[in-house]
Structure formats: C-alpha cells, structure tokens
Amino acid sequence: MTEAATRALEKAAVRAEAERLFAAFLAAGAVPVEADILQPAETLLDLYGEDIRARAYVTADPLNGEMMLRPDFTVPVVQQHMSGGAEPARYAYLGEVFRRQEHLDGRAREYLQVGYEVFDRDAPQADAEVFALFHGLLADLNLRPATGDIGILMAAVKGLTTTDRRKAALLRHIWRPRRFKALLDRFSGRAPLPEARARLLDRLAADAPEALVAAAGPLVGLRGPEDIADRAQALLEDAKAPPLAAPEAAMLYDLLALEAPARAALDHLRGITPLLPAIAPAVETFAIRLDALQARGIDTAALPFEASHGRTTLEYYDGFVFTLQAADPALPPVASGGRYDALTAVLGQGRSIPAVGGILRPGLVAELRGAAC
Amino acid sequence: MLKIGVPSKGRLMEKTFDWFGARGVTLRLSGAEREYSGAVDGVEGVELVLLSAGEIPRELAAGRIHLGVTGSDLVRDKLADWDRQVAEWAALGFGHADLIIAVPAAWIDVDTLDDLDAAAAAFRAAHGHRLRIATKYHRLVRDFLTEQGVADYALVDSQGATEGTVKNLTAEAIADITSTGETLRANHLKILSDGLIHRSQATLFAARQADWGKAERAALGTLAARLGLAVPAL
Numbered sequence: 136m137t138e139a140a141t142r143a144l145e146k147a148a149v150r151a152e153a154e155r156l157f158a159a160f161l162a163a164g165a166v167p168v169e170a171d172i173l174q175p176a177e178t179l180l181d182l183y184g185e186d187i188r189a190r191a192y193v194t195a196d197p198l199n200g201e202m203m204l205r206p207d208f209t210v211p212v213v214q215q216h217m218s219g220g221a222e223p224a225r226y227a228y229l230g231e232v233f234r235r236q237e238h239l240d241g242r243a244r245e246y247l248q249v250g251y252e253v254f255d256r257d258a259p260q261a262d263a264e265v266f267a268l269f270h271g272l273l274a275d276l277n278l279r280p281a282t283g284d285i286g287i288l289m290a291a292v293k294g295l296t297t298t299d300r301r302k303a304a305l306l307r308h309i310w311r312p313r314r315f316k317a318l319l320d321r322f323s324g325r326a327p328l329p330e331a332r333a334r335l336l337d338r339l340a341a342d343a344p345e346a347l348v349a350a351a352g353p354l355v356g357l358r359g360p361e362d363i364a365d366r367a368q369a370l371l372e373d374a375k376a377p378p379l380a381a382p383e384a385a386m387l388y389d390l391l392a393l394e395a396p397a398r399a400a401l402d403h404l405r406g407i408t409p410l411l412p413a414i415a416p417a418v419e420t421f422a423i424r425l426d427a428l429q430a431r432g433i434d435t436a437a438l439p440f441e442a443s444h445g446r447t448t449l450e451y452y453d454g455f456v457f458t459l460q461a462a463d464p465a466l467p468p469v470a471s472g473g474r475y476d477a478l479t480a481v482l483g484q485g486r487s488i489p490a491v492g493g494i495l496r497p498g499l500v501a502e503l504r505g506a507a508c
Numbered sequence: 509m510l511k512i513g514v515p516s517k518g519r520l521m522e523k524t525f526d527w528f529g530a531r532g533v534t535l536r537l538s539g540a541e542r543e544y545s546g547a548v549d550g551v552e553g554v555e556l557v558l559l560s561a562g563e564i565p566r567e568l569a570a571g572r573i574h575l576g577v578t579g580s581d582l583v584r585d586k587l588a589d590w591d592r593q594v595a596e597w598a599a600l601g602f603g604h605a606d607l608i609i610a611v612p613a614a615w616i617d618v619d620t621l622d623d624l625d626a627a628a629a630a631f632r633a634a635h636g637h638r639l640r641i642a643t644k645y646h647r648l649v650r651d652f653l654t655e656q657g658v659a660d661y662a663l664v665d666s667q668g669a670t671e672g673t674v675k676n677l678t679a680e681a682i683a684d685i686t687s688t689g690e691t692l693r694a695n696h697l698k699i700l701s702d703g704l705i706h707r708s709q710a711t712l713f714a715a716r717q718a719d720w721g722k723a724e725r726a727a728l729g730t731l732a733a734r735l736g737l738a739v740p741a742l
Binding site: 180184185186188189236237238239304307308311313314315317329331332335338344347348349351352353354355356357358362363365366367369370 | 588589592593612613614615616617619620622623625626627629630631634635638639646647650651653654655656657658659660661662663674675677679680695696697701
C-alpha cells in the first residue's frame, strides 16, 4: 500500500472514531453546533492575551482585519449560546482545530476535536455529567484521570484578610503559577520589597508623584501623569498594608500543593475551612460534585485530585477541571475540560450562565484503540 | 563545496572578514564593486556567500549554507527550536547588543517586570486596550514575557526606529537591541532592571540540516584546524 493510501485509511479511521464519539454526545442529549474556521482574532486575543499568538495561526483578512484559524470551539459555541440559546442547553461539535507548534517534533498542527458543552444552572450535577460521560466513553483505554477545582483556589484568595487590590492581583495571575507565587511571597513577607520600590517609596514620602515625574524628564507616550500618579498612590497604600497573616498564608501555600484522592482531599479541605471560612461554599460544591460523581459510578475514593490542576492551561477555567491522560506522558491529554462560568459573562454582554464542557481527541482515541487490538 | 554565509555589508561584514583574517583565512569580495560575490583564500573547498544578516538564520535552517555568521539574537528569534536546527560554533566577540525592554524614563513607578505587569493591568482598565510593546523580536520577547508571567500586553511590529514609537503613540514600551543605551536616553526611555532578554553578539553557526558530504566534512575539518576550534557536533 502506498503511504498516501495508508494515510487516507488512518484519516478515515479517525473520522469514524470522531463520528462515533459525536453520536454518543448527541445520544446524551446534545444539539449539534457548527463554528466558522476563521474566527475574529480580536475576541480571542482579548481573552487569552498575546500568548495565543504562539499557539494559533493568525492571518490577515483585507476587510475584516486579523483572523485566527479556530484554535478551539468553546468561544464560538459560548457566543452562539449567549446570543439566544435556550436554557438549559447541551451542545456537541466535531471539527478540525488548528494549533501552531513552536517545536520541531511538535504535536499535531491540525486535528479533529469532538466536544460537549453544558449550560445548566445546576453546576455540580453538570460537572459530574460531563466527567462521567467522557470517562465512560473512554473506559476501555485505562486512562489516568486528573481533576482539580480552580474555584476553591479563587475562593481562598477572595477570602484572604488583605486589601482588595492584593486579592485582585492574585486572582489575575491564578493561571500563571510563577507570577502568582512571586506575588504571594511578597504579600506574605517571604520575599523582600524590591530595592527600587523601597527607594521610590522613600521619595514618594517626600514629594508628590507629579513632581517626581516632572523631575524624571519629558514624559513620552500614552500612559499619562495621572496613570503614574494613580499607581504611585496604589504603591503607597500597599506599603501600608500589613503582610498576610502567617496562618492564612501557610494555608494558601498548603492549598496550592494539595494532591490527594478526591475524598481525602475533601476531608482535608473541610479540616482547613474553619481557618479559611471563605472557602466553605466552594468546598460544599466540591462535596456535592463528588456525591454526583459517585452516583454516576465514579469511584471518588480513588479519583485523583490536585488543587492546582489546570492552572497552566487556558485562562478561562474557574471551577472544576479534568483531564484523561494516556500512560505515555509525551502524549497530550486524550480528553480535557472544565467549568468556565466567567467566560459566559465576558462574552454574554451582561448576561451569564454557569457552563462546563470538554473535548476529546479522536485521533488519539483511534491510535490507542489501534494499539490495543 | 562548503558554503559559508556572511553579512553582505557594513561593519558586521568587515569585522567578520577581520576575524577570519586574523586566523589565516582570507574572506574577500571578488568581482566588480557593488557585486555581491566573494571568495575564500587559504582553505580548499569553501565558498563565500554574501547575504543579508537577517536572512542567514533562514538559510542555515534550510541547509542552503553550511556555516553562517549572524547575530545570536536573530537566530533565536527567527528559528523555532533554534539549537536543534543550528549549532553555535564560535562567539566572535563583536557585534555586541542587548535585547532589552525599555519604558519611558518618567515612569517613576516602573522599574521591574513586576511593575510593568501591574502597570499593564491598570493601563488596560483605564485606556481600554492592552499595553503595547513595539518590537521586531516577536518570538524572543513573547517567550520571555510568558515565562515571566507578564499579562495584558500586546506586541506591535516595528521594523526600525523602534525607540520613536512611544513618542509617536503607537506603543507604550519597546523591546529592542541596544549597545550603549544612547538612543534610548535620547528618546526618554529607560531599561527595566530585570528586562534583559538576550545578550547578543556575532556568532558563527553550523547548519545541522545542510548536506554534509565527505568533501564538506573535510573542508570543515581543515577550517576548524585553521580557526583553532573543535569540529562542531552536528
């Protein structure tokens, strides 16, 4: 057989696998949806920031400006739902996504994705429904599940006894563990104030920011004296804020590192809730989700849970997150997903609805099934 | 024939010729004035190819030249997984320039990347768009800022006179190469204290994908001996 013929057969097998998974999502009650391959870049750049340029193909349209080859379906599906979908709603889709690869032996640049998204106000039940559905469809592949809950982490940050500005700074970097840790180290007094900052605070104690700006020479650019004065004021206020209380900071570091089977993790979280009462509702949601998962046949005593899982992936997950991973760690996850309530608010122009979903890579499923037989 | 690509004009070309000349390998222009044609004396089987410094990384990656002299910044910026496409054979000790991030000197509240990140968040909220950083080194700058966890910025392309973009209101900050910092100062900009992205200099690279036949390897061996370098692992 020629190489081209082998490839055509492989593609047909992947397509058949995709159709089978897609049919399973429809059978679960989903409505099929489509999305354009060319998406306006602006929306995606606003959501993901500059990082998305390294991960998606950007092209220029002479009339519509910058466009991106669809890097995922979630954003267009949410947009469609928010512009007039019924509620609750379940959607399924099947199609190519395109990912720019910056490494020589990189992963696939274009591949089929099959996805399932649930817009339903009963969040823990919807989380359990999505995970159990994906888990069941791939049960024969012995994949390693991993779960997390960014909502608990966010609740813990919101509940810290510190200024709103510090909480906002930490929440803004919840998906960037390195910067998050640097901020936390500084707010809790583990890292010293940068030298230049200390010098600036000294000078601000003696002079108004406007005078210091004027003394620093001509100010060029769009960022004006009022922007600088505002931030100088913020720095002065921050300097007065006491460091995070040691027990609270310790609790947050402990939470970031929490890795345990889900039931044991729940016990641990309940144990620390009296010290961080703000996490109580999120922990309760976690408990209800575990019961819902158990009711759907998932062994929650063994299900792995990591509080920081999903923090380095796309910037919109803000609750339950999961992946199903093959034994070979070099392979991307076979399935992944999570909750993205805030994204519906961003794209909903004032409206929002709790939403959760996930995607499967039928190419990997076909490969793993092929290797198994 | 072993092909060596060298910048086709200016100080970079002269200094490259000097560097090889000092080691007994004469690179010279041949043909008429203004004709981009060169010759190599002193080592058999080596051909000189004169190219724009900016194109040398691509020619190396494609294997159309075996060796090439260009800035280490250009190779890192233009080639994905650069060290798997080319081998860094020798740093030539000239053409020094630092790729840095600079902001207006009057930003008294910004000294570090941490400050830049916080200023970017506030700027976006106040002005309705992300803080723009003008550069031509898109890959290097984006990788650096991602690694450092800086958010709420946008890169805007600037292929020249980048220091002027802030005054012209097309960017709020810049990422560019500087050697003395004079142009930055003249344009009322300052370097972030932890804003050094890459320390660049003219470097001799070897192409991993080039056609390394018997003749080319022999020429490489002779050249290595003449230059006093170990033969690069390819």
